[in-house]
Amino acid sequence: MRAEFPPFRLGKVLATSFTATLTERRCDPVEHIPVPHRLLDWLAVSGLAVDSVTPAQLALARELRESIHAAATAAALHEDLPEPAVQVINGCSAQGRASAVLTADGRRRWQLSPGSRLEDALGVIAADAIEIVSGERDGTLALCASPTCQAAFFDTSQSRTRRWCEMNTCGNRMKKARFNANRSRTPRP
Numbered sequence: 517m518r519a520e521f522p523p524f525r526l527g528k529v530l531a532t533s534f535t536a537t538l539t540e541r542r543c544d545p546v547e548h549i550p551v552p553h554r555l556l557d558w559l560a561v562s563g564l565a566v567d568s569v570t571p572a573q574l575a576l577a578r579e580l581r582e583s584i585h586a587a588a589t590a591a592a593l594h595e596d597l598p599e600p601a602v603q604v605i606n607g608c609s610a611q612g613r614a615s616a617v618l619t620a621d622g623r624r625r626w627q628l629s630p631g632s633r634l635e636d637a638l639g640v641i642a643a644d645a646i647e648i649v650s651g652e653r654d655g656t657l658a659l660c661a662s663p664t665c666q667a668a669f670f671d672t673s674q675s676r677t678r679r680w681c682e683m684n685t686c687g688n689r690m691k692k693a694r695f696n697a698n699r700s701r702t703p704r705p
C-alpha cells in the first residue's frame with residue numbers, strides 16, 4: 517500500500533528536508549505527507565521517531581513546514597522574515613522537549629525520549645530551522661533554480677554556487693531540458 521506515496525527527498529539538513537515533503541511548489545505541488553502515518557514514516561527515517569500522529573498534529577506539522585519554507589525563502593531573498601511564520605517556528609521550538617546529546621565522535625545530536633510526542637519532534641525541526649535562517653550555521657540559504665520548484669535549500673558547498681535543491685531530481689531534469697533544447701536548435705540534415 518505504501519508504494520502509492522511518492523518517495524521522500526531527504527537531504528543533509530533536517531529543516532529543508534522537512535520543507536521538501538512538499539515538492540514542485542511552483543507547478544503541481546506533490547504532498548509527501550498526505551496522511552498521518554506518512555509523517556510517522558518521515559520522522560522515523562529522519563531520526564525523530566514518535567509513537568503516533570493525529571490528523572490535528574499533521575496539520576500542525578504542515579503549518580510549521582510552510583512557516584519554515586516562508587522564512588527560509590525570505591532569508592534566501594534577503595527580505596524581512598514574515599512575522600506569522602516566525603511566530604509559528606518559535607512556538608514549535610518552545611513546545612519541544614528534546615535533549616541535545618554529545619556523541620562519541622564529538623557531534624551534537626537531538627534525542628527524543630520514549631513516549632515523545634509529535635510536538636517534541638517538531639521542536640527539533642524548528643530549532644534546526646532557526647539555526648539556518650539566523651545564519652548560526654555555516655552555509656547560505658538559496659532558492660532552487662528549477663522554475664517548478666524554487667525550494668529554499670541550504671548551500672554548504674565551499675563556493676556557495678549550488679543551484680538546485682537536489683541534483684538527482686531538479687538538477688538532472690534541468691540538465692536534460694537544456695540538452696533537449698540544444699538538440700532541437702541543431703538543424704537536421
Ligand SMILES: [Zn+2]
Pocket residue numbers: 660661662665666667680681682686
Ligand atoms: Zn528543486
